[in-house]
Amino acid sequence: MASLADRLTKIEALEADLPRKAAPIIQPGTGMFFVDWYVMGAAQRTMAQSRGFRAMIETRNFPGAAILLRTQIDTAMRINGLRYLDRPEEQLSEVFQGEKTFRQLDSWEETDKERPKKMQDVFLRGKLVEEAPWIDPVYEKTSDFVHLSFRPLFSSIYHLDDDTRTISFAINGEDQTTDESDYFEICDAFFDVTKLTGTFILAILTGRHGCGEADG
Template sequence: MSNVDEDVQRIFKGERTFDRLMSRPTAPGDKAERLTDAFLKKKLAEDHPWIEPIYEQTSDFVHLSFRHLFTAITEADAATQMATMAISGTDPKQDESVYYEVCDAFLRVSRLTSMTILTVLKARHRRERVMAVGAARE
């Protein structure tokens, strides 16, 4: 970001600027890359390996794939290989583990998002100190 404060304000206002941002090379030979979903997923997974499976499962909801259909199945008959589906405003009865998995994923993503927001706020209000720490790591 050329101007962190202005660029973050644009993002929070909903402007489509985030997908045009480029990464900052961190090692010799690295090149700047667009901050696409795939790139961000790969980088986040380096420190948070749980990101990849959650991303894969939740992206199904965005792309209307199997995950949507799976949650709509209310009954399955192995003998006839038939499935009954219900699409309504009420969830069909699911095994409790399904809800635990979703809640756990939500909490993990919320924690990571909160840490990112705190980092941005620190960088905004204590820019010199944050830049000094970043320079020391390089």
């Protein structure tokens, strides 16, 4: 069975994999437009969050790692959502210039009232789940850490005494109780989400600029 260190090594390898595969696609002199800039920003965010995630795991900061997993899903949602934009280049220009946020953009899909659906989280999440159904429960669990709930409290409990009905807390930012298997699970989920995001990024770049090493 793969150890925690093995899992982190696999995640680190993905960080190197993305620029290696993107380099043959984005050659010097390649014309870059707003969609490309958005995708390149997503690639940078994906790699930065991956580095941060590994640091959180190494320091046993489970809540911090869960938040980074949730934001990695957020990147996947938006990159996957690019194909649902009504006029991608024009719309991302509006985002770039600060005229609109991404969630204010119209998709080419319509509601029952014949109005365009907006690129909001509920829409983007649904479209991503169509591609990867396993994302849905991961999204739900990690959202508890993004939006303050009682979930982070559990990692501060270091002793329960049933006889005296007392609870001892350690409020010091360190994870006290999360099982090793939970660390395995979150690392595996982060690897899968990061690989999915990288696949979306490489597919878009390949579609726009020709063949590269997008396979594998």
